[in-house]
Amino acid sequence: MLETTRRAVATVPRFSFETLAAVATISTFGWLLAHDLVQPIAVYLLEIFLTF
Secondary structure, three states: OHHHHHHHHHOOOOOOHHHHHHHHHHHHHHHHHHOOOOOHHHHHHHHHHHHO
């Protein structure tokens, strides 16, 4: 049981670069949007991009 606990603690979850980049991009855009620092045209273009 002690060995199982050691293995569980020793394994560190690994994230791919793409996942980290996506999280950083979304959080940055969300922060800018929350502080009204994003131009409305950027939001409109993002909506069009996500539609297709």
